Amino acid sequence: MAAVSVVEASDPKQRLFQWTLDRSLPVHTSSSTHQVWHASLFFRTYWVFSIFLNLLVLSTLVSYNSTAVNRIYFGKEYVNVVLNPFLYITVDPLTTLLTVMISFVLLVDQPLLSSFIILLLTSATRTIIGYLLSRGTGFAIPRLFFPDSVYEESPGIFIFLWTLIPLSWAKQSTPVLQFKWGERLAALKMSSGVVTTLLAAQVLVYPLRWSILCGTLLSILKMIGRKRSAFKPWAIYVLCSLLLSGFSTLYHGTSLPLPAENDLISMSSAHDCLMTFLVMTAPRRSSPKHLIATVESFLNAFPKTIDGDPTPLSKHLKVVVYTRFSTHPVFDEYRKQMQSNTSFSQYVDFIQHDGTIYAQKDHLSKALVEVRSKYDSKYYTILEDDFPLCDGGWDSMLRLLRFAQGYDHCGLFVGTGGSGILMDAFAADTVSSLLMSPTYYEVPADLVMQRCVRGVLDECAQCKMVISPRLLMRHIGFNTSTWENRVYGEERWQCGWRHPFHGEVDVIVPNTDFPFHG
Numbered sequence: 001m002a003a004v005s006v007v008e009a010s011d012p013k014q015r016l017f018q019w020t021l022d023r024s025l026p027v028h029t030s031s032s033t034h035q036v037w038h039a040s041l042f043f044r045t046y047w048v049f050s051i052f053l054n055l056l057v058l059s060t061l062v063s064y065n066s067t068a069v070n071r072i073y074f075g076k077e078y079v080n081v082v083l084n085p086f087l088y089i090t091v092d093p094l095t096t097l098l099t100v101m102i103s104f105v106l107l108v109d110q111p112l113l114s115s116f117i118i119l120l121l122t123s124a125t126r127t128i129i130g131y132l133l134s135r136g137t138g139f140a141i142p143r144l145f146f147p148d149s150v151y152e153e154s155p156g157i158f159i160f161l162w163t164l165i166p167l168s169w170a171k172q173s174t175p176v177l178q179f180k181w182g183e184r185l186a187a188l189k190m191s192s193g194v195v196t197t198l199l200a201a202q203v204l205v206y207p208l209r210w211s212i213l214c215g216t217l218l219s220i221l222k223m224i225g226r227k228r229s230a231f232k233p234w235a236i237y238v239l240c241s242l243l244l245s246g247f248s249t250l251y252h253g254t255s256l257p258l259p260a261e262n263d264l265i266s267m268s269s270a271h272d273c274l275m276t277f278l279v280m281t282a283p284r285r286s287s288p289k290h291l292i293a294t295v296e297s298f299l300n301a302f303p304k305t306i307d308g309d310p311t312p313l314s315k316h317l318k319v320v321v322y323t324r325f326s327t328h329p330v331f332d333e334y335r336k337q338m339q340s341n342t343s344f345s346q347y348v349d350f351i352q353h354d355g356t357i358y359a360q361k362d363h364l365s366k367a368l369v370e371v372r373s374k375y376d377s378k379y380y381t382i383l384e385d386d387f388p389l390c391d392g393g394w395d396s397m398l399r400l401l402r403f404a405q406g407y408d409h410c411g412l413f414v415g416t417g418g419s420g421i422l423m424d425a426f427a428a429d430t431v432s433s434l435l436m437s438p439t440y441y442e443v444p445a446d447l448v449m450q451r452c453v454r455g456v457l458d459e460c461a462q463c464k465m466v467i468s469p470r471l472l473m474r475h476i477g478f479n480t481s482t483w484e485n486r487v488y489g490e491e492r493w494q495c496g497w498r499h500p501f502h503g504e505v506d507v508i509v510p511n512t513d514f515p516f517h518g
Helices: 041-058 069-073 079-086 093-107 112-136 157-169 184-203 209-223 234-252 261-267 290-299 312-316 329-339 360-374 393-404 425-434 445-454
Strands: 273-280 317-323 348-352 377-384 411-413 421-423 465-467
Touching: 041 079, 041 093, 041 112, 069 079, 069 112, 079 112, 079 157, 093 157, 093 184, 112 157, 112 209, 157 184, 157 209, 157 234, 184 234, 209 234, 261 273, 261 312, 261 393, 273 290, 273 312, 273 360, 290 317, 290 329, 290 377, 312 317, 317 329, 317 360, 329 348, 360 377, 360 425, 360 445, 377 425, 393 411, 393 465, 411 445, 421 425, 421 445, 425 445, 445 465
Parallel strands: 273 317, 273 377, 317 348, 411 465
Antiparallel strands: 377 421, 411 421
């Protein structure tokens, strides 16, 4: 390991500064009147590259966008993983200056190879853990799905310095810098405290819980096998890490507020309805009553007074059950049942056309045209008849609806496939046309809707999609598909699963979690 030496310079000009690659421990001489320090090769390499790189970024000659895991995974911005530990992404110039000062103390005698490995591992570990806790667990283990882990930015050199604290303390017997106010121990105490303080300041601006925990994990792994006496304050370090990450979670992890009814009504001030739910239904083998379960999951969630009467918001909600089949036993049963249900009948309309052919794109296109002409609504929500709302899903949908008003968007997506897509008037009209376009003849109906609202198709290039972090609907028709011989896994597409688009760079998603029951 490259060590920092303290020697007596014979030439006064050489006493100002000396570079060396001496690998032996320095020898102190009591007659030394001028002490000079020698930086390791890593220190010099790091600082030359870091200063050069920061100047390039400040001058915009080098593009540096983001180190969030989703930008690396989906945006293929792998270079940012390598560049991030060299950059001073700070709150203000004073923070940058303090960071530079403490970097001298913590980096000056670090060995070259192991330091660069730690440098890269700091970014790589953050990326891997962010992926595992989002894309890796979102379907397999929903309770271990943490939506923010894939969007959290890495704060540059701060996490690298945080990782180095225990490693530097473990080498405190090596004389490095001779300050007037003390030896290396005093310098480390000062720098460790400053790093912690600066990191706490960063936490006030950026959510950093995963970055902090990843840095701590690397330090602990590096310290395994060392004598306990080599790092006595390890408990304080781990405690500070837990406190900082916990504070970051509490400070930045507040849930979206549930909008008041008046706020929701004002969203639809230019329209008769806030949301019109278009439930597309077709006969299924064995005639399961999925249609009834799906519609009533929404009707039961609609706001009501204590006496069960509709609230003002309820007048801005409409459910349209639509089929183009002459024979549909469950549709007929539910329509008859609803005629005697005074509580729900005011919300629900039934539209039936003669037909016997399963033609999803044709049926959906005609349904959108008809519903658009009959109902003036801010959003048109497409529902399949086997995707009921999850417990708590209605409140989460309203929270997402309010969140979406801060962004230019054409719709929201809270389900999967062709269910749970909310479209504004432009998207609904465009989709109804594209479904019958020869250009998209081979593209399934659900993909046409998704790609339009998402802005992928040229005809919908102006659109952006807002999604929920988790699915707010669940699939119950896994073994009764309208397509012959098609069977889905019973466990697929359930409440609380990661939204299929979560983490992708072209969608808008709140950086918070939604309540999950399941």
